[in-house]
Amino acid sequence: MKAVLSNAPGQPFVLKDVPEPRPGKGEVRIKVTACGICHSDMFVRDGLFPGISYPRIPGHEVVGEVDQTGEGVRDFKKGDVVGVGWHGGHCFTCPACRAGDFILCSRAQITGISTDGGYAQYMLAPEDALARVPEGMDAAEAAPLLCAGVTTYNSLRHAGALPGDIVAVLGVGGLGHLGIQFSSKMGYRTVALSNGPSKADLARSLGAHDYIDMKAANAVEVLSRMGGAKVILATAPDSQTISQLVDGLGRNGKMVLLGADTRPLQVSPLQLIGQRKSISGWPSGDAMDSEETMKFARLTGIRAMVERFPLEKAEEAYQVMIQNKARFRVVLTL
Ligand SMILES: [Zn+2]
Ligand SMILES: [Zn+2]
Incomplete structure (x- = not known):
């Protein structure tokens, strides 16, 4: 063969x-x-x-x-x-x-x-x-x-969000383009996050209700104004951005790590304790x-x-x- x-x-x-x-x-x-x-x-x-x-x-x-x-x-x-x-x-x-x-x-x-x-x-x-x-x-x-599909679907369905909750998907790529679709079809208010305006239309066509261009806007501020994300699905392996986005989680919010990155996250316990936030990984x-x-x-x-x-x-x-x-x-x- x-x-x-x-x-x-x-x-x-x-x-x-x-x-x-x-x-x-x-x-x-x-x-x-x-x-x-x-x-x-x-x-x-x-x-x-x-x-x-x-x-x-x-x-x-x-x-x-x-x-x-x-x-x-x-x-x-x-x-x-x-x-x-x-x-x-x-x-x-x-x-x-x-x-x-x-x-x-x-x-x-x-x-x-x-x-x-x-x-x-x-x-x-x-x-x-x-x-x-x-x-x-x-x-x-x-x-x-x-x-890519089972990783995004399976992590999301176990992440604890309820219909209508805000789910932010970091990255509109191989994992993210599926994560946006699953999140939207599961009934979450889906916010896509990426750098630059080029992926806004695509993200919306995949079902995102909102798009945040992280180059033009402060994603933490935008998410906080919305009430804070219940889940952030981190599909892009970018430890620096992920560390910053922890402050965009709302009460009991969870950062779910999918994109494999070897660089450490930088988050202080104080950022997590007050609003009972958590950071977790998910295999496929x-x-x-x-x-x-x-x-x-x-x-x-x-x-x-x-x-x-x-x-x-x-x-x-x-x-x-x-x-x-x-x-x-x-x-x-x-
Ligand atoms: Zn694979
Ligand atoms: Zn075994």
Whole structure:
């Protein structure tokens, strides 16, 4: 089969013919139809993930059709349209799994990092990592929902806001353009935050009720005048801006961190104590979370904006993504 491999850290991706994988016990083989390219694929590309081995096929936003089932597979069959995200399976016995919190499994497999992913014609996945893709959903548009989508949807639905509350979404990019849509469709007063006026129209067309150009206005003042945000969904990895925005939270407001940044936040306890504010992180979600993300998106008309590239152009597509030139998710199609 054709597959795109990362042979060593820092090397360009290469297209190669490799043997087709065969499903083991509890696994299915997926005939891939689309695979998103995510910023986290740089963990493979640059060798940044502890313990990763090479060669490795990246890709954790995978959509395709089950074409073979291994021994013991019970609930999925040949022909089922499925998706696999970052969460590529769990152990069922560690403390997190025993609590049903599979995404935090201490032995979690990560698709495209600990196992081969979806930059290929076929890939394997354990049955417990499969999400059903709603009928009629475009594969390339579904793919980003398995990472960017589930991360924004799942964090938001657990963030504690009620309909009508103010949810501010920092960043109108790969995560943010989905965060705005989910927030709006969930019934929150949605405020998009970005730098410059260029994304105002787009943000409004995605469902934002208000747009704050952080270059032209003081976002903390604007949010405070509105009554303060119940949730700020920080999709842009910008620790400095996030630190400043803490003062834009209202009573019991929560800053939810999604964009991975290694730089520290600078917030004093005093900024949080008085109004019982909090700052928390959120990982993506497990297979059921992904399935619910896609169902909600289908129900409410939420769509990822994607740029499509054929598998053969994975290297070029990766460059478009990593240089921040994509509007907004890059997807390989097969
Ligand atoms: Zn991802
Ligand atoms: Zn576990």
